[in-house]
Amino acid sequence: MWKEIESRAVKCGEYIVKTGCTVRTCAVALGTSKSTVHKDVTERLQGIDFELYLRVKEVLEKNLSERHLRGGESTRKKYAGKHLSHLGR
DSSP: OOHHHHHHHHHHHHHHHHHOOOHHHHHHHHTSOHHHHHHIIIIIHHHHOHHHHHHHHHHHHHHHHHHHHHHHHHHHHHHHHHHHHHTTO
């Protein structure tokens, strides 16, 4: 595997563990695609740094379990503004 890809995978993994962010947020922060980050941290990282892979896996599982909460909050905020404008405020 190319050194550039290995270092990118480690960088993505460390960023996710450090911040607890989602794959999408990591992709934006590091300037790469969401698909690339996901492949790096779920497949490539396992063969490069297994301990880091396990820590990233914990964060991703936590994010997955909380995903419905973040989506619900976004929907609530979206429609809260529409409700007030409907009332003429």
